Amino acid sequence: MPSDLPLLARRTAAALTDFIRSEEITRAVNCLENHGDASGSLLPYTHEAIAALDNLHRADPDDTTLLHHLAIARHSRAWDWELAEDPRAAAEWEEALRLWRNLQTSPTFWEALSTRLLQLNSKSDDSAWLDRLRTSLLEQLVGIHVDFVCHWTNKGRNDRALSHVAIIRKAQIPPVARMRLIGLVFQFMTGGVADAWSRKDFPGALSALEAFLKLFPDYSPALRQYFEIGHDWMDSLAYATEWAVMESLAIRARPLLDHAVKRALENSDPLLKPAVLELATQVALNARKRGDSIMPSTIDEAHEEPAIMSAIKAYQLGYEFAITLIPLSAPESYLRRWFHDCAVGWADALCSLSVLALKVEMDRPKALQLLRPALPLLDQAQEAFHNEYVKNEKIPEFHSIMDLLADEY
Amino acid sequence: MNTEHPNAEVAIPSIWRRGPVTRNPYHFNAFRIAGVPVDLTERSWVTELISQKRQFMAASPGSHVIEDTTVSESDVNQAELVLSDPRRRFLEELLTHSQPRTALQPLQSLDAMLAEAVREPADKSDAPSPNILVLGRIVCSIWLHQHPPDTAFGSAETCPICPWGGRAI
Numbered sequence: 001m002p003s004d005l006p007l008l009a010r011r012t013a014a015a016l017t018d019f020i021r022s023e024e025i026t027r028a029v030n031c032l033e034n035h036g037d038a039s040g041s042l043l044p045y046t047h048e049a050i051a052a053l054d055n056l057h058r059a060d061p062d063d064t065t066l067l068h069h070l071a072i073a074r075h076s077r078a079w080d081w082e083l084a085e086d087p088r089a090a091a092e093w094e095e096a097l098r099l100w101r102n103l104q105t106s107p108t109f110w111e112a113l114s115t116r117l118l119q120l121n122s123k124s125d126d127s128a129w130l131d132r133l134r135t136s137l138l139e140q141l142v143g144i145h146v147d148f149v150c151h152w153t154n155k156g157r158n159d160r161a162l163s164h165v166a167i168i169r170k171a172q173i174p175p176v177a178r179m180r181l182i183g184l185v186f187q188f189m190t191g192g193v194a195d196a197w198s199r200k201d202f203p204g205a206l207s208a209l210e211a212f213l214k215l216f217p218d219y220s221p222a223l224r225q226y227f228e229i230g231h232d233w234m235d236s237l238a239y240a241t242e243w244a245v246m247e248s249l250a251i252r253a254r255p256l257l258d259h260a261v262k263r264a265l266e267n268s269d270p271l272l273k274p275a276v277l278e279l280a281t282q283v284a285l286n287a288r289k290r291g292d293s294i295m296p297s298t299i300d301e302a303h304e305e306p307a308i309m310s311a312i313k314a315y316q317l318g319y320e321f322a323i324t325l326i327p328l329s330a331p332e333s334y335l336r337r338w339f340h341d342c343a344v345g346w347a348d349a350l351c352s353l354s355v356l357a358l359k360v361e362m363d364r365p366k367a368l369q370l371l372r373p374a375l376p377l378l379d380q381a382q383e384a385f386h387n388e389y390v391k392n393e394k395i396p397e398f399h400s401i402m403d404l405l406a407d408e409y
Numbered sequence: 410m411n412t413e414h415p416n417a418e419v420a421i422p423s424i425w426r427r428g429p430v431t432r433n434p435y436h437f438n439a440f441r442i443a444g445v446p447v448d449l450t451e452r453s454w455v456t457e458l459i460s461q462k463r464q465f466m467a468a469s470p471g472s473h474v475i476e477d478t479t480v481s482e483s484d485v486n487q488a489e490l491v492l493s494d495p496r497r498r499f500l501e502e503l504l505t506h507s508q509p510r511t512a513l514q515p516l517q518s519l520d521a522m523l524a525e526a527v528r529e530p531a532d533k534s535d536a537p538s539p540n541i542l543v544l545g546r547i548v549c550s551i552w553l554h555q556h557p558p559d560t561a562f563g564s565a566e567t568c569p570i571c572p573w574g575g576r577a578i
Contacts, residue, residue, distance in 0.1 A: 008526065012545060015519040026509035041446065042506040044435035069506055076435035083431060116502070120450065121495035129496065133421050140423040147430045 028052035044076035287318025
């Protein structure tokens with residue numbers, strides 16, 4: 001026991017500081033009093049209490065009692081702001097999650113909880129249960145945002161759903177837990193896809209997957225299912241009579257191609273790669289057939305500009321799908337060579353035709369119009385394949401004509 | 410036959426995801442629904458308060474309202490189930506502010522330290538004067554007496570009695 005004055009003074013000062021601080025916390029929490037409730041229960045938050053607690057928290061960020069009060073208050077306010085569609089909700093969620101995360105990592109907090117659990121349940125050993133609670137706490141908290149994603153997408157409010165997607169993506173939880181949570185959104189939003197697919201309601205099935213992929217474009221199971229259904233749909237169509245449907249399907253799938261190839265290369269799902277390859281091959285093949293079938297073979301036919309433009313469009317579409325397959329196929333594979341040949345062949349045909357039109361008709365603006373989309377296509381084809389095959393010897397000729405026309409017009 | 414392994418891990422239910430998202434669980438926690446103070450742990454008192462809440466709700470239907478939502482009897486029944494299960498009640502406490510308590514322990518320790526110093530013979534030149542020690546104890550006793558006993562009926566009942574007699578702190 002100290003009998004010297006300085007030590008006694010220090011201890012007295014420390015005791016009084018602790019006492020005064022706890023008094024300040026009490027005053028802040030008293031701002032939560034629910035005057036209409038006789039049981040004495042406290043409100044989850046008031047703005048006044050949050051301001052007071054925030055001040056105290058800044059002075060002592062490690063006080064877990066304070067952290068818990070603040071986590072409850074700010075999380076609850078974020079929830080109310082969310083429901084009121086208040087723009088401040090997103091930032092408030094983030095702050096609340098930060099506070100809960102601090103609690104989750106605080107040994108002091110969990111020691112206090114362990115003591116409390118023992119008070120409530122002295123008959124059993126709950127330490128393992130408490131450990132599991134601690135491990136799963138953040139996943140449980142982020143799980144709230146899965147529910148909000150489902151809630152807002154149900155109401156057609158993608159803008160609000162996306163703010164929760166961002167929280168799920170940024171949350172500091174293990175990747176496995178994050179995938180589990182995204183899987184829950186997937187189940188919720190695409191629950192009817194298998195049924196629609198079995199009924200051959202391809203547009204309905206793809207629409208549901210597209211809505212999900214707008215939120216999570218990298219989710220492999222959704223991408224795989226999308227490409228599998230797309231392939232199935234494409235398989236049921238004929239390019240000669242149903243090209244418009246094929247084209248619309250390809251245009252729908254196009255924005256997802258890059259994500260799918262990237263995920264396939266990461267081997268996130270072993271079935272994704274074959275699914276992407278199958279649909280993209282089908283599109284490329286059918287686009288080529290379509291282009292060939294409508295491409296004018298004589299200069300007289302070339303006067304029909306819509307036919308030429310349609311052919312160019314089909315070739316371009318096929319080309320885009322073919323080119324995405326490059327990273328997925330082996331350097332010397334048959335597929336790779338085939339795509340290269342197609343791409344160069346299409347561009348070559350277009351250039352030849354436009355040069356023919358130029359020479360015969362002397363309709364230079366029209367020739368320019370025809371040549372303009374064809375030449376970059378040819379260049380791209382050469383570049384995409386890193387000139388690994390024989391260069392098209394006509395390219396310089398096409399370029400010089402293009403330059404001549406560009407100077408003239 | 411139950412084939413579950415006794416140590417099999419059962420997922421801990423999420424306290425935040427037990428209802429629709431349109432219902433903020435912080436407002437609708439079991440303590441507030443049942444009208445039970447969060448620090449009250451004595452089972453018989455919890456039961457008594459819930460039964461009082463039921464009587465009140467039966468006498469004036471629609472009178473128990475939280476955030477513009479009328480609390481139903483089934484809500485109260487559900488809350489009672491939560492509060493009677495130690496683990497579920499524990500989880501519920503995570504959603505709820507505990508009643509603030511002033512930290513009396515530092516003052517109690519200080520008071521005990523001063524009491525012992527008063528009894529010790531002053532054998533050092535820089536020892537504090539007995540008058541200062543007594544003054545310190547008086548300040549402690551005034552501050553401690555400003556804080557009445559906690560209203561909880563649980564472990565707080567074991568608060569020590571002041572050495573100068575009087576009331577529990």
